[in-house]
Amino acid sequence: MQKKDCRGIACPQPVLITKELIDQFPDELIEIQVDNEAARENVTRFFKSQGWEVSLKEADDGSFYITGAPGTCEITHAATKTEEPTTQKILIFIPTNCFGVGDDELGKALMKNFILTLKEMGPDLWRIILVNGGVKLAVKGSPVLSALCELEKAGIDILVCGTCLEYFKLMGEKAVGHTTNMLDIVTSMQIASKVVRI
Secondary structure, three states, X not given: OEEEEOOOOOOOHHHHHHHHHHHHOOOOOEEEEEOOHXXXXXXHHHHHHOOOEEEEEEOOOOOEEEEEEOOOOOOOOHHHOOOOXXXXXXXXXXXXXXXXXXXXXXXXXXXXXXXXXXXXXXXXXXXXXXXXXXXXXXXXXXXXXXXXXXXXXXXXXXXXXXXXXXXXXXXXXXXXXXXXXXXXXXXXXXXXXXXXXX
């Protein structure tokens, strides 16, 4: 078994370390130790995205041991979804909970209208990424939470920055989407047909 202590290492480094270990030791068990919820979710999801079975154990100090076993489950990562050849993959990148600059109340109302209107993109809308203040749209009490939940039910991937959730102390309040990291964000931008930044 290959083991790596990633406590005290900020995202996306634990995921990048996990990726390196999978590349180097594709047939061995890999154990990653992390000390925060964002890293736990991101490493777990990355293992699963590679088709690895995952087991989790919490240590006495509150850290987590995440063990991956190679090639034992179906690949579940959203990036593996196949699309019709004629369908675009439009990615919406939202770094704030306020649309535009000038007046915050107006900006929040405009953001709500924008999120409610996204469904009009139809099958071209592929993924929404929320970072920085944008993660506040995905938490309990958000004025657009129900709209984001509907989009997710319709098959739109919603990725919410784990580092940002931790920064705003909102990890436990996230109510929609998958916790993500910078590796997922960069890869998503590379895969997308078009990136729209709000």
